[in-house]
Amino acid sequence: MSSALSALPITFQDMSEAADRIRGLVVETPLLEVHALSEAIGGRFFVKCENLQLTGSFKLRGAMNSLASLSDEDRAKGVVAYSSGNHAQGVAAAARHFGVAATIIMPEDAPEIKKANTAALGAKVITYDRYSESREELGAKVQAETGANLVPPYDYRPTIVGQGTSAIEVTNQLRTQGLSLDTVLICCGGGGLSAGSAIVFKTCFPDALVVAAEPETHDDTRRSLLSGEHVHNPADARSICDAIVTPTPGELTLPLLMACGCEGWTANDEDVLETVAFAATRLKLTVEPGGAIALAAARKHLDKLKGQTVVAYLSGGNIDPAMMNKALTYADRI
């Protein structure tokens, strides 16, 4: 595995350098043990709390690394991004840090908290219809008009590398406790977080299994990993996991996930709502639906995790109060 990994277009060294590049611009988020799940599997079960990252999700990592990687001259032209909301906030916050303009193209039906937070960070927000308009075309138009740099949400090398810095932290946090890693579950939309992180994990813990966790209705990565080629989700598929309802894995990310021997696991909306309630009432953590999918998939497959050291990512916490209220109606099931 190690020689195959070092031949990939993105390597551990890239994430290591990015971690230095964005140090102090992002938070080292806690790795917390979930004792009830450690007991349940007879092992050690941790959550990586990227919901506690600045802007409420891991997306700040990739955005900071992307902006930090631009030349001063390019960066001064500003940035444009399309995003369902977390990448939006990440890019807006990174642009604010570097003092450059940001235009963010967001779906009309994105959670209010995400639209409001993005605007509050000083970005210009343009909304579009997720099901009839092309965000890529809108982005290209802004680019053509302003000369701004496009910061893609996942299929972009500096984004993938930035997200992977989370895995450098997890690795250090496990090693500080004298632990190795058996299975890590990572919330997966386009695959930026999972691809960047998988390379770090497979480099540091070659025997670990890296799982890309997805909504049952949007299991394009799971099916693509099985078939070895890009599979799409049906256009009419719907899920409450707004952050990760991408049509198909990225061109860059899928080969990386395949090279790392990743598996795809899924959970459905009911599992996710129950897990959001579990996180809020038991873990005392606010997690959004898409950010809970890895923990939901783990809770559904505890039998596969017996005796292991497991990490599940909580990748974001930007949830509207109405959705949290809905999730809390599941509290009596847990």
Added chain:
Amino acid sequence: MSSALSALPITFQDMSEAADRIRGLVVETPLLEVHALSEAIGGRFFVKCENLQLTGSFKLRGAMNSLASLSDEDRAKGVVAYSSGNHAQGVAAAARHFGVAATIIMPEDAPEIKKANTAALGAKVITYDRYSESREELGAKVQAETGANLVPPYDYRPTIVGQGTSAIEVTNQLRTQGLSLDTVLICCGGGGLSAGSAIVFKTCFPDALVVAAEPETHDDTRRSLLSGEHVHNPADARSICDAIVTPTPGELTLPLLMACGCEGWTANDEDVLETVAFAATRLKLTVEPGGAIALAAARKHLDKLKGQTVVAYLSGGNIDPAMMNKALTYADRI
């Protein structure tokens, strides 16, 4: 101050020894920066996340230290405690760890989550009417019948010392970042957490101000600190901060708080609900009303904290879904 502190009946050394005694039995909870408040005060603002402690509150510290301090022979007789819910869970969890019986006397109107969690930890739960029955008398009766050891919730040396171990962690967490401490705000009911912690903070940071934070309706500690003697709250006072609605400061705790030069600050139920919503939506943390009082008081008095390094305790996270739903209706105010 330092010579006065070393003459007190509880000293830094006691908390230091207790930290060793309960190491591995409690979690070292994160100290997280609240960047929005750091910006607001032009300083550094942190929260000590005791809501992330096992059992969902700091109370496990005092309970573990109390049970660990008993002789094997005494401990085998079991323990009894009265508590509105967090001390209940702490004592139940500590008894479970040591394999001894626990009887817990809880008010009928305690949050469901607290009653259910206490029972789930294997304790025998007896409920009483908070406003007409005496929990002390009920506790004495159980003691007389079973020979069980009473573990008082705050006016008890091993309890106070155990709670103070949280301040040892805060001190180390600040020093690791090269920081000192200007003001720390601690949620205060009977004063166990604030008294034990105040001794640590005043020993390590002699110039720091230690604030006991209370509900406006239950400001017995604030008024007692001002008058120098035990002042009681009106019997008809009501607050949503169920964890900290004690009638008057403890006999042991008040002199300790006075010796540490503590001040009392308050916030009302509206402030608390807004702060619970702030924590859930901005910090991504579940905090219960009583556990939010220190942050609520800090948010109300940011003008007093300009340029400072501040720590506010989030002392617990055991909130019923209905109360969280109510708090989330305040989300649009923040």
